[in-house]
Amino acid sequence: MKHARLLTGALMALALAAPAAAQDDPVKVGFIYVGPVGDFGWTHEHDLARQAVEEEYGDAVETSFVESVPEGPDAERVMTQMALSGTDLIFATSFGYGPAVNNVAERFPDVAFEHATGYQQDHPNVSLYNARFYQGRAVIGHIAGHMTETSTIGYIASFPIPEVIRGINAAFIHAREVNPDVEFRIVWAYSWFDPAQEASAAEALIEQGADILMQHTDSTAPMSIAEDRGLYAFGQASNMIDFGPNAQLTAIIDNWAPYYIERVGEVMDGTWEAGNVWTGIGDGTVAFADFSDAIPEEVRESAAALRDRIAAGDYHPFTGPINRRDGSEWLAEGEVATDEALLAMDFYVEGITSELPE
């Protein structure tokens, strides 16, 4: 009897020890997307980076994703279910997931959270990462300023948050720099992904005389319309050349793969720590699709030079003198915007005629 008990005791101890020995379990990484993976824009790039993580680590990693998750209670539920299913690291890839990320992070202190483009970091397991898209927008602004014939550039914006306002300002400043007559027409879609609305916004902008379209929304609809109308446009987040072989001048490509691979690796090693990074062209996070042949040779060269100067850190797209839209001074001659000022940007720069929605 006694022996039998001892034996079962030993067996139980073995059984209990087993999970500790199973260190070879793959690291589980979850992704939550605001749009469908087939948006060929923002979410598409995040999903490519997810695939890159799988490719890099093979069987050592197991990724999963849930797409088209609305920002709000649904996001919180999805992330909780991910955490419950044993996910070690969660990438929340939209600005609006912030409150949900922090709520879930509080309940699951052992799960690492990475929130893209956010600002809320209430818990030690919440990390923030962002890309300096405004650097890319400065370059496309430069190209647009040269290329527009009507001196009118149409801009399809999503939500009036600092991220988007920063992009408009960066593009505008660099378009004006090469073409003092440039005007921006801005339409707010109040959505990250709404092909129908983006298409009607594109049509409206063309009606208003825009011959070049820029977008801060995620679908390829504006690019397709530019192609149909024989106009030019810039791809957003992803290379949209298939949707506008003639229309696309270039595209700002968000390359998240290096960061995702690095962070997943850190979780594997147990060295992951919450951080807050904001990388740009120089780090490879912000990249460009090939400059179109429609762009004159010298403009291609000057745009590449601008890109390289930003990458090398020789030039900051927000360098004074820059005034606010109301004419008050923001940056003095030679002054460079601080990251804090950029992250809280809630005004247009001087020269943009339309009002920022309040």
Next chain:
Amino acid sequence: MMRLEKRPSPSRLWTAATPVLAVVVTMVAGGILFATLGKDPVAAIRLIFWDPLFSEQYASYSRPQLLVKSGPLILIAVGLSFGFRANVWNIGAEGQYIIGALCGTAVALAFYPAPGWYIFPLMVIAGAFGGWAWAMIPAILKTRFRTNEILVSLLLVYVAEKLLAAMALGAMRNPDGGGFPGSRNISRYEPAANTELIANTGLHWGVVTAFIAVIFAYVMLHKHMLGFHVRLAGQAPRAARFAGVRPGALVVFCLGLSGALSGLAGMFEAAGPAGRISIDFAAGYGFTAIIVAFLGRLHPIGILLAGLLMGLTYIGGEIAQLTLGLPAAAIQVFQGMLLFFLLALDLLSNYRVRPGRREMT
């Protein structure tokens, strides 16, 4: 050969059986869909219908979440069912939901940070009023100017969405939010918070209200004169008129009731699970509730079950996405099938299938 013969009156047996049959047929067709996508159909169906309720891993969390997700659907759908029975088509519950949330949140923000037990009740009243008032626009336009309430109520959804964006960016923006859009988190502001009544059940005031609405609607429709009028107006408008039903008053009542309930749903959501007003606060509850109302046969108990079923497909659908890698679109198709098969199978309650050819007369 088979032929269809219209029944003198809808079969009671089939009326009750078709929803169940529709669920079963959806499972089969959905299983085929999942199988063609290269996923194990049995596993997928189990993940959607079984795991959220009974798996050890998820159930303790997803069961309460089921109430959180279904509560607003049921509350809105119960209100809509009155109008749908009386041929009053409120398609704009989403808009009334938004306005209710805005009004409720406005009350909370007006009192912030003062304490007071009366704040939450006031928010409830404001939420119901907001939804009601928004629904009165199509109601009055219909009774006064004979406009089509389907179009007016639907288009007012878009107006409400713009208003929501304006509020999240302007008047209701969190002054301590660093310039980012969205209101303060009112679920963290004690007197305004729509908290869980019993820990880990998901039961908040909105869910309680939904249950009360189901009971209230049941009594009203089956035991009360007004409910009789609602049903009569839908089935036999002329007879209803002879019975003394005033069509105008009925339109105002139906739209007002569904508007108020939608507004309540929005207010409870803003003060509870969502916690705040943000630009994309509206997540389509108002539209999904239309499906729930029909899936539940416009019957209060049916709506209760349909709401829970719909909530289950959302929650289970997410689990299936994340564990099986099913695309979100496949889950949406699956949800669409549910309504499709239900409507298709309605044929069986209104018609009899008889062997033999159509008789020549």
